[in-house]
Amino acid sequence: MDFFISDALAQGGEPAAGLTGLIFPIALIVIFYFLLIRPQQKRAKEHKKLVENLAKGDEVLTTGGIVGRITEVGDSFANLALTDGLEVRLQKSAVAQVLPKGSMKGGLDKADAGKEGKDEKKADK
Known part of the structure; x- marks a missing residue:
């Protein structure tokens, strides 16, 4: 059975840095802000202004x-x-x-x- 499944060997080394692991989630939040949240807030502000000026x-x-x-x-x-x-x-x-x-x-x-x-x-x- 060892022929098909290789044994996992522990490798020595340093764990990944904490900041490097956070880059992707932070970049995803920034992209969502500029593509989804900011335009929606802008449209809501324009609609509120339109309604007030009726x-x-x-x-x-x-x-x-x-x-x-x-x-x-x-x-x-x-x-x-x-x-x-x-x-x-x-x-x-x-x-x-x-x-x-x-x-x-x-x-x-x-x-x-x-x-x-x-x-x-x-x-x-």
């Missing part, structure tokens, strides 16, 4: 994909007008992006026009 009349996109115009802003909630006579109340933290002025009107017209053109092409076939 004002009446801003056109926003929510995390749920709803586009509307802010009609009233409170401490933690905002009223969002989707169309004439239809308002919803949402948490300010649910706002994902502030859109340029006029995005609601222009975006809907373009989407409807593109849809009508596709419907006409299908009807011709």
Whole structure:
């Protein structure tokens, strides 16, 4: 049986230095900080700033994909007008992006026009 398994022989020598063994874990922590933690903190800070600067009349996109115009802003909630006579109340933290002025009107017209053109092409076939 000794033919297949070699005997382990104790080797004399110095044990590995403590600092050398810590280089890899420390390098891994530094890499995680710069690739994962720091960018996430930066995004969270930008989102907090965006939420604090919300004002009446801003056109926003929510995390749920709803586009509307802010009609009233409170401490933690905002009223969002989707169309004439239809308002919803949402948490300010649910706002994902502030859109340029006029995005609601222009975006809907373009989407409807593109849809009508596709419907006409299908009807011709």
